[in-house]
Each structure stands twice: as structure tokens, then as C-alpha cells.
Amino acid sequence: MISRNSLLGRFGRHYPAVAGITLLAAVTAMALLAPVLFPQGPWRMVGRPQLWPGADPRFPLGTDILGRDLLACLFYGARVSLLIGLSATLAATLVGTMIGAAAGFFGGKVDRWLMGFTEIFQTTPPFVLAVVVVAAFTPSLTSIIIAISLVSWPPLARLVRAQFLQLMPREFVLAGIVMGMSNTRLIVTQLLPNAITPIIVSSSLMIASAILLEAGLAFLGLGDPNAMSWGYMIGVGREVLRTDWYITTIPGLAVLLAVLAINLVGEGLNDALNPRSRNR
Numbered sequence: 001m002i003s004r005n006s007l008l009g010r011f012g013r014h015y016p017a018v019a020g021i022t023l024l025a026a027v028t029a030m031a032l033l034a035p036v037l038f039p040q041g042p043w044r045m046v047g048r049p050q051l052w053p054g055a056d057p058r059f060p061l062g063t064d065i066l067g068r069d070l071l072a073c074l075f076y077g078a079r080v081s082l083l084i085g086l087s088a089t090l091a092a093t094l095v096g097t098m099i100g101a102a103a104g105f106f107g108g109k110v111d112r113w114l115m116g117f118t119e120i121f122q123t124t125p126p127f128v129l130a131v132v133v134v135a136a137f138t139p140s141l142t143s144i145i146i147a148i149s150l151v152s153w154p155p156l157a158r159l160v161r162a163q164f165l166q167l168m169p170r171e172f173v174l175a176g177i178v179m180g181m182s183n184t185r186l187i188v189t190q191l192l193p194n195a196i197t198p199i200i201v202s203s204s205l206m207i208a209s210a211i212l213l214e215a216g217l218a219f220l221g222l223g224d225p226n227a228m229s230w231g232y233m234i235g236v237g238r239e240v241l242r243t244d245w246y247i248t249t250i251p252g253l254a255v256l257l258a259v260l261a262i263n264l265v266g267e268g269l270n271d272a273l274n275p276r277s278r279n280r
């Protein structure tokens with residue numbers, strides 16, 4: 001039986017978060033079932049181009065400008081969009097955590113140098129920097145993930161640094177120093193476990209930002225032309241936005257729901273992991 005004050009119990013009482021994780025489970029199911037339901041893949045031209053939703057029962061969501069099944073594209077797009085979101089978030093979390101941890105732990109010149117380096121990336125708007133990075137290379141999944149990672153890690157680095165600065169004067173940290181713990185052991189076994197909650201919450205929200213960034217890049221024509229993502233679908237539909245707006249609207253709604261779901265889950269995690277919520 002799940003205790004009311006357990007992590008799952010507190011998360012379960014956050015009904016928007018439960019709705020969010022349900023939506024997220026549906027998106028994940030789409031990604032996993034895409035090859036099973038649509039073995040022909042998303043690129044095959046299966047019908048008349050620009051067929052509106054409901055016009056042909058074989059294609060419930062219609063077809064795009066090349067006659068590709070939008071439902072198949074939507075399912076395969078979930079795979080690529082989630083891959084980009086998770087990969088970029090993982091890379092940004094690793095970089096941001098390492099830089100923030102080093103700055104907060106060592107302080108002094110190390111802190112000033114690392115925070116100065118962080119500010120270099122924060123002086124340019126994230127989307128503009130992502131556009132510059134992707135445009136400098138051939139648009140591909142790799143360059144898109146790198147670009148999103150580069151613009152995503154600075155806020156996390158500052159968050160981790162702030163957490164470490166709060167934890168450094170604590171008794172358990174001072175006791176570890178007196179016991180002769182190495183810096184690496186002190187960071188990994190004492191500081192990071194006590195700073196993990198905001199890192200988890202921030203990383204969950206970062207996935208949503210990465211999906212949005214990829215969609216924006218693809219809309220500008222900077223998506224990977226060989227990867228069927230929701231952003232790619234939106235980019236294809238921009239050419240006929242006035243006449244066949246459904247081609248852009250359908251993947252746009254998918255992005256909206258996925259981002260909403262991830263944000264709701266992030267808020268639920270924040271409440272569930274917050275010790276003050278245990279007495280609510």
C-alpha cells in the first residue's frame with residue numbers, strides 16, 4: 001500500500017501531475033508503437049496530397065503536401081522529438097551540473113572564471129544562439145542536440161552553484177572535510193545527493209524547452225530533413241499555412257500537449273520532492 005506521505009503518495013495527490021504523466025505515457029506509447037502500427041514508415045506517399053482530415057477514412061488526420069499520412073508522421077515524430085528532448089537534456093544536465101558543482105564547491109577564482117564562462121552563453125538569447133550553431137553546420141539531429149544543449153545548461157549551472165553554496169557551511173560537509181574525504185567523494189556522496197531535487201525538476205522542464213526549440217528551428221528550415229519530427233512536420237506545413245493550416249496545426253497541438261504534460265509532471269515532482277509538502 002502506498003503511504004500518503006510517500007513520494008508516490010504526494011505525487012498522486014497532485015492531480016494535474018497525474019494528468020500530465022498520463023499524457024506523457026500516451027506520447028511514449030505513440031513513439032513505441034509507431035513501427036508496429038505503421039511498418040511502411042512516415043516517408044511513403046500513400047494518397048492524394050493535401051487531403052483534409054476526415055476526407056478519407058484511410059487517413060484520419062489527412063495527408064501533407066507530398067501525400068504522406070499525417071497520422072504515421074505524428075507517431076514517428078514522437079520518437080524523434082522525444083529523442084531530441086531527452087538527449088539534449090541529458091547532455092545539458094551533465095555539463096551544467098559539473099560546472100555549477102565546481103563553481104560552488106571551490107569558490108574564489110574558479111567560481112569567477114566558471115560563472116564568467118557561463119555568462120558568455122547567457123548574453124545571447126537562447127533561440128538566436130541555437131539558430132547560429134545549427135546554421136553553422138549541416139542541420140542534423142546531432143547539430144540540433146548540440147545546439148539545444150549549449151543554450152540549456154547555463155541556468156542549471158547557476159542553480160547547482162546556488163545549491164552548493166547553501167550546502168557548503170552545513171555540518172555534514174564540514175565533518176566530511178575533517179574526516180579527510182577527497183573533493184570528488186565529498187561532491188558525489190555528500191553534496192550532490194542533497195542538491196538532486198532541484199536538478200531533477202529543472203531537467204524535467206528542460207525536456208519541454210528542448211522540444212519547443214527543435215520545433216522552432218525546424219519551422220525556420222533548420223531541422224534535420226532526414227528525421228521525421230513534429231518540428232519537421234510544422235516546417236513542411238508553413239508553405240501552405242493559409243490554405244491547409246491543419247498540416248501545421250496537428251503537430252503543433254502535439255508539441256503543445258507534450259510540453260504541457262512535461263511541465264505538469266515537473267510541477268508534480270517539485271511538490272512531491274519538497275519536504276514541506278509532507279505535512280499538507
